[in-house]
Amino acid sequence: MSIVSVQPRRKSRRDWTPALLLSPAFLVLIFVVLVPLLFSLYTSFTNYRLIRPDSLYEWIGLRNYQRIFTDSKFWAAFGRTIIFLTLALNLEFIFGLGIALLINKITWGQRTLRTIMMFPMMFSPILVGYQFKFIFNDNIGLLNNALQSLGIGDGAIAWLVDKPLGMFTIIFAEVWMSTSVFAILLLAGLFAMPRDPLEAAKVDGCNSWQVFRHITLPFLMPFAFIAMTIRSLDVARAYDIVDVMTGGGPANRTELLWTMIARVGYDNSRMGQANAMAYVSILLSIAFTYYFFTKLIAARKYMGGAE
Amino acid sequence: MASKTKKQIGKVANWILTFVLMLVIGLPGLWVVLTAFRPNREILAKPAIWIPEKLSLDNFGKIFGYGVDQIAIPVPSYFANSLIISLTSTAIALLIGMSGGYAFARFRFKRKNGYFLALMLSRTVPGIALSLPIFMVWSRLGLIDTKMGMIIIYVALNIPFTIWLIDGFFRQIPKEMSEAAQVDGCTRWQAFWKIEFPLAKSGVASAGIFAFLTSWNEYALASQLTRSTDSKTLPVGLMDFTAQFTIDWAGMSAMAVIIIVPALILTFLVQKHLIAGLTFGGVKG
Numbered sequence: 152m153s154i155v156s157v158q159p160r161r162k163s164r165r166d167w168t169p170a171l172l173l174s175p176a177f178l179v180l181i182f183v184v185l186v187p188l189l190f191s192l193y194t195s196f197t198n199y200r201l202i203r204p205d206s207l208y209e210w211i212g213l214r215n216y217q218r219i220f221t222d223s224k225f226w227a228a229f230g231r232t233i234i235f236l237t238l239a240l241n242l243e244f245i246f247g248l249g250i251a252l253l254i255n256k257i258t259w260g261q262r263t264l265r266t267i268m269m270f271p272m273m274f275s276p277i278l279v280g281y282q283f284k285f286i287f288n289d290n291i292g293l294l295n296n297a298l299q300s301l302g303i304g305d306g307a308i309a310w311l312v313d314k315p316l317g318m319f320t321i322i323f324a325e326v327w328m329s330t331s332v333f334a335i336l337l338l339a340g341l342f343a344m345p346r347d348p349l350e351a352a353k354v355d356g357c358n359s360w361q362v363f364r365h366i367t368l369p370f371l372m373p374f375a376f377i378a379m380t381i382r383s384l385d386v387a388r389a390y391d392i393v394d395v396m397t398g399g400g401p402a403n404r405t406e407l408l409w410t411m412i413a414r415v416g417y418d419n420s421r422m423g424q425a426n427a428m429a430y431v432s433i434l435l436s437i438a439f440t441y442y443f444f445t446k447l448i449a450a451r452k453y454m455g456g457a458e
Numbered sequence: 459m460a461s462k463t464k465k466q467i468g469k470v471a472n473w474i475l476t477f478v479l480m481l482v483i484g485l486p487g488l489w490v491v492l493t494a495f496r497p498n499r500e501i502l503a504k505p506a507i508w509i510p511e512k513l514s515l516d517n518f519g520k521i522f523g524y525g526v527d528q529i530a531i532p533v534p535s536y537f538a539n540s541l542i543i544s545l546t547s548t549a550i551a552l553l554i555g556m557s558g559g560y561a562f563a564r565f566r567f568k569r570k571n572g573y574f575l576a577l578m579l580s581r582t583v584p585g586i587a588l589s590l591p592i593f594m595v596w597s598r599l600g601l602i603d604t605k606m607g608m609i610i611i612y613v614a615l616n617i618p619f620t621i622w623l624i625d626g627f628f629r630q631i632p633k634e635m636s637e638a639a640q641v642d643g644c645t646r647w648q649a650f651w652k653i654e655f656p657l658a659k660s661g662v663a664s665a666g667i668f669a670f671l672t673s674w675n676e677y678a679l680a681s682q683l684t685r686s687t688d689s690k691t692l693p694v695g696l697m698d699f700t701a702q703f704t705i706d707w708a709g710m711s712a713m714a715v716i717i718i719v720p721a722l723i724l725t726f727l728v729q730k731h732l733i734a735g736l737t738f739g740g741v742k743g
Contacts, residue, residue, distance in 0.1 A: 172561035173573065175554045176617050183614035184580045187591030194594070253475055266729065267480055270487065273725040275675030277693040278714050282486045285493070285707060293489055296506035327486070380578070384619070387584030391677040395697070409586045409678075416590050417682060429587035436582040444575060 188433070195427040201420035215427035224403065225411065225428065231318070232408040232432075236386060236439070239325045243382070244375060246326065247333025254334075255341045265338070272331045276388045280395030283324040287311055287396075311397055317405045324392050333378045340374035341367075373450035380447055383439040387432070408432045487718070494518070494711040501707050517712035533713060535687040536695035543605050543691060544673040547612035551620050551669045554613070556662060559624030560650070564633070574622075581618040585678030593682055603685040611679055616669040623668065627661025627731075628654065664731035667724045674721060692717045 195216070198209040219225045254264050271279070286293045287310035295308055310320050344367070352362045390409035393399060399410035409432060416425030493501055495513040521533045561567075562574065592611065593602070601607030635657075636649040644652065655662075677693040684690045696717070699710040 166565070166567075169561040169565035169567045172557045172565075176558040176577065176621060179554065179610075179614050179617060180577070180580045183592070183611055184583060184588065187588065187595050188583065190595060191591035194591070250479060253472060253479070256472055257476060264476065264480065266726065267483060269725060269729055270483055273671060273718070273721040274487070275677065275693050275717060275721070277675070277677040277696060278490075278717060281696065281710060281714060282490050285490065285711075286486055291502055291504075291506075291707070293486075300506060300508070327482070331483075384578060384581045386582070387586065388678070390584065390586050391693075394677075394681075409584055412584075412586050412590070413682075422590060422594065426590050429584070429590055432584050432587045433582075436584055437579055440579060440582045441575075444578065448571070 191426040191429060194423050195430055197423045199421075199423040199426075201417075201422055206423075211423075215424045218424060219427055219431070224406075227403070228406045228408050228411045229431070231406065232435070235318070235322060235325070235389065235407060239322055239329070239389075240379065240382065242322070242326045243330045243333050244379075246330045247337055247378065248371070248375075250330065250334040251337035251341055254338060265335075268331050268334055270331070271328050272335075274328060276328060276391035277395055279324050279328045280392040283320060283327070283392075284311065284396045287320050312401055312404075314404055317397055317401075321389070321393055321396060321405055324396065325389050328392070329382055332382055333375065336374045336378040336381075337371055340371045344370055373447065376443055376447040376450050379443040380440065383436070383443050386436055386439060408435070490711050490714050493707060494715045496708065498706070498708040517708045518716075521709050521712050521716075531695065531698045531709070532687050533692075533695065533716070536690050536692050537716065539605060539684075539687070539689055540674060540691040543608045543612065543689070544670050546605075547609045547616065547673050548666050548670045550609070550613045551616035552662065552666050554617055555620030555624050555665060555669075558617070558621040560628055560654075562621065562625040563628035577618040577621060581615065585676070586682075589679045589682040592679070596683060602683055603689050605689050607683060608680060608689055608691070611683070612673040612676065615676070615679075616672055619672070620665045620669055623665040624658070624662060627658045627665075630661075631657045660731050664728040667728040671721055671724060674717075 194207065196210060196212060197207060198211045198214075199207045250268065254261060254268065257264065274282075287295075289295055289307055289309045289312070292310070294310065298308070308316070310316050348366050349362060352366055357365075387409050389407065390413070393405055393407055393410050394413070397405040399406040399414065408428065412425050412428045412432060415421050415428060492510065494517055495515070496510050497512060497514070497516065500507050500511065521531060523534070558577075562570065596602045596607050599607075601610070631654055636646070636653050639649040639653050640646060674691075675693060676691075680691050680694045681697070684694055692713070696710060696713055699706045699713065
């Protein structure tokens with residue numbers, strides 16, 4: 152240490168400082184994430200049930216995986232999760248972009264608008280779920296009450312129970328909660344945008360759509376990928392929303408992969424099988440994050456900011 | 459002339475859109491807040507009562523155990539648990555995150571992007587998927603339903619994002635400043651605490667607030683790993699209000715307000731730095 156570190160370091164001597172600085176972080180993550188995950192990988196090959204502790208040593212090979220991969224309910228939940236994620240992330244991007252462009256244009260009261268926009272970010276997902284459970288309640292919910300008072304329909308729409316509507320309300324809640332992440336980052340991108348290319352394009356006779364399509368949007372994409380990466384890090388927090396709003400029901404209509412894991416693992420106490428499902432969900436999350444992270448790295452290179 | 463009116467129409471349209479937008483964002487939360495001050499009788503009324511006839515703090519009194527019809531949900535101890543678990547895990551995550559973020563911002567080492575990606579991937583594991591093995595490991599270690607058990611988990615949850623943010627903030631401080639201090643005779647340790655830390659302080663604070671909010675709001679893991687007043691947090695406690703077929707909307711809304719107010723205050727404090735940290739760390743990294 153001391154002054155020596157300022158002098159040009161000889162190449163052969165390895166500097167252990169970064170390893171030392173990073174070790175606490177990796178130690179904690181190994182203890183809390185890696186070791187439990189290895190353990191759950193093992194149990195996914197056993198017939199482990201919570202009510203029979205000795206079943207932890209009942210090795211059954213790939214039978215858990217076989218069982219879930221031949222289970223139509225599992226595939227239904229898996230497909231629903233993919234559709235849910237695709238719809239939610241795309242809608243969040245589109246709405247976020249729209250909101251960012253809108254607020255960027257407004258000069259008066261912009262700070263206040265930005266603050267209000269951040270409002271959903273601080274909500275606990277469990278609160279978002281509760282709030283929409285309350286608003287979409289068929290009997291005393293704000294929405295049905297408003298429809299009744301305005302005399303539109305008979306107003307007893309079962310938002311959370313009906314087949315397509317149940318999924319709709321969940322996606323609505325998810326989009327409500329997470330759009331602001333996109334809006335905030337895209338707005339930051341708009342603020343950071345250089346003015347010159349825009350003016351040059353206008354001088355050259357581009358219309359505003361062409362300017363948006365070929366200059367603004369490419370510049371904003373890295374910011375969109377940051378938002379996507381941040382979102383995909385915690386993509387499963389939709390579990391909280393669904394758990395409060397519908398609990399995956401009624402009749403599995405809103406069952407996602409994550410609520411299914413909870414049901415099989417804790418309610419039916421089939422830990423082995425639930426762990427096999429959990430591994431599928433983990434691979435799904437990793438695939439999402441990895442995809443957006445590589446996109447982000449590529450976009451960074453394009454921006455010329457990479458090391 | 460024609461283009462002028464067109465512009466004005468555009469401006470009005472912008473304002474209307476913005477208004478609708480703010481309504482969609484603001485109304486659900488405000489409705490819950492309003493509900494927290496209304497009696498259950500009014501909430502359940504049919505046809506709906508739109509203009510509140512009576513606003514009171516009764517619901518809050520009720521969940522904190524004052525007044526005549528108090529309910530048997532120990533909200534004060536949930537509140538204390540939430541506070542202790544969130545504050546402790548944030549403090550530890552910040553220390554670890556500062557050391558890790560500094561390493562990423564100031565050193566060159568092999569496979570840097572790989573390590574960074576590994577950190578981020580550890581965060582992607584869905585809470586409910588992680589809760590299964592942690593449940594099994596923690597029950598062997600006797601950490602189920604303890605504050606300690608939750609604190610350790612939340613430290614791990616917060617490390618990746620804290621490192622990402624703090625890395626971004628340290629990058630904004632020119633390397634030359636601490637190098638100059640080291641030429642003047644400071645050790646690297648001293649240079650860090652005297653030069654770099656004071657400059658990154660607001661950034662570190664916002665990373666801390668973000669970590670606090672993550673712990674404060676977490677539900678998936680806490681709902682499976684906490685059982686009693688020893689460690690149950692506010693989000694888990696919120697579910698105490700729902701019975702099989704009945705929901706105490708008034709009490710639940712009051713509790714929702716209690717959960718949201720600290721989060722609200724903290725986010726207002728942090729918003730500016732948070733955006734700066736995320737974009738800087740992300741784009742220029």
